[in-house]
Amino acid sequence: MKRTSSIFLLSLILLGGCGAPRQAVLLQTAGMQNAYERYFIDSILQYGLDHEALYTMLGSVKPMSSLVSFSFPVANTDTVSSVKADVVDRKQQGASLDRLFVIQQALNKIDLPDLRFVMLPYRASYEGDRIMQINVVRVSALDSLLKVRESFFGQFGLVPGADPAVVVNTLEFNDRYERLRGYGYLFGYPDYAVDFFVKAFQEDDVTGNFVERNFFQIPTQTREDGYFVYAYPKGHTPTVEPDSAIYYKAQRILNRYRDIRDNYLNADSTLQAYNLLRDHAAPARR
Template sequence: MVKQPSSGRASAGRARYGLWLAVLWLALVIPGGWPAAQAETRPSTDCFSLADLPPEQRTRAEALFLAILDSEALYTVAGDLKPMSSGYVRFQFDVAAPDLGEIETTRTLLAHFRCGDRFYADVLTFAAIHDGKRYAEGVVFNRAALRRAVGVHAGYFAPLGITPNAHPMDMLNKVEHADRSARWRGYGYLFGYPDAAVDFFVAAGETQAATGKFVERDFMHIPTYARDTGAFTWAVAKGHRATEEEERLRTRAMAILEDYRKRRAEFIGDGKPGVIELLRALTAPAQAKPARVARHSS
């Protein structure tokens, strides 16, 4: 006969074991698991971490990340209005004697612009050569928005071999090296422009190429923190009046920008939490976005 333990220590042990079994059961029966569900309710300290960078590179990364947010890329990172944004940093180099040091450094820093698999940032080198020079610029992707765009416009992307789960840079390079009209259309979809605006731009470009005459146009502008015009901007026919789709896009964008202006003032400046905490607040699940963050961490 086995003697049953009677000590308080043993009873506490059984209680802990029972609690452990209950937690394990929850993790198995709740979709996604209990620990994962907890992780979705708060910003992850792994997101956008710069902890493994030396101080000088960390400072450069913070400046680069703030430039991303101050540009139209805000609508890619803090919202899903633009599957891709670009131009927050630009480069040029001589093809005959290329110096790619700054591009490589920037790629190293952008490798830290990660929050799970939600975002991807890199440097795109353009195919065209002008006066012996190539041009390159920083790009950033919202991968969920990118997958949706590829699905919605499968008739365009599928013939290029692009599927929703393709790597963002593979998608972008196929668009960059596509024929003229296909390149224009692909960039329009990636940049999140309204479909009608993409159609107009492609048709106007083909007409101009065929006739040699510039097609008159107006422009629709959505402001960013850094500039009011010329950032999130698309061409429209002369005399065009905003469509319902364009009005909805502008309304959503302005709400994102207003929120960003408030948060930027709170997070950026001497003695304030800084850009990494700003990014984590902007990209946290809606129910978990904190009103204030007390201290900087990266």
């Protein structure tokens, strides 16, 4: 999980670590009175804006983007049976639940137009660790996707207006290939790339042979490749529609972000990300 460690120090600050946060212009939000909480929220939002979540938070190229993830030792380690009711021991794991509570409360206080922040527990656990992924969803883009792709999402009873948390959790805890397809749509990949992605995984499962692929890269503030990226078949040549169209929509959003970013920098070069989004997150720019 590449982002678990990227915000580890921030989680220590928020969740009771020693030392005060760096001096910054605090979020001008009445519901947020805790300085650690404000710093934490600004930090995860800055991470998202500097990476591919920019295309959800300042646009609608991606209906959903991942932000950061955390790992907590709260999962059931009994691989034989999962019928018992008492899985978590407050004495041993209570601190982890308390930290999760603090993170959830901070996310609940984010109030930005058309954006929802969802903390998703991954279905799979790893030796007792549960990965918790924070995602951001642009609600209007999700509603449009649920309408356009009702032939897929309709099988789960998901229609425009569905709660983003319900949509994401429905996919996470569903069949492997439906999960892959659903995430592909949510992450803004073109239809042909989603089809290829699902079929490639299926072929790998059936034959054990890895399906060769190329990758279409879209730049972010942090780097030119490796973040907003999708796979396509070997031998395929990207086309004006949809590939170039997605690329140039994203490029316009990135250029806009670069134009306004310096106006929200603190003295220590951290970003007043919440204030930036408060001023510019709506209306959505495609």
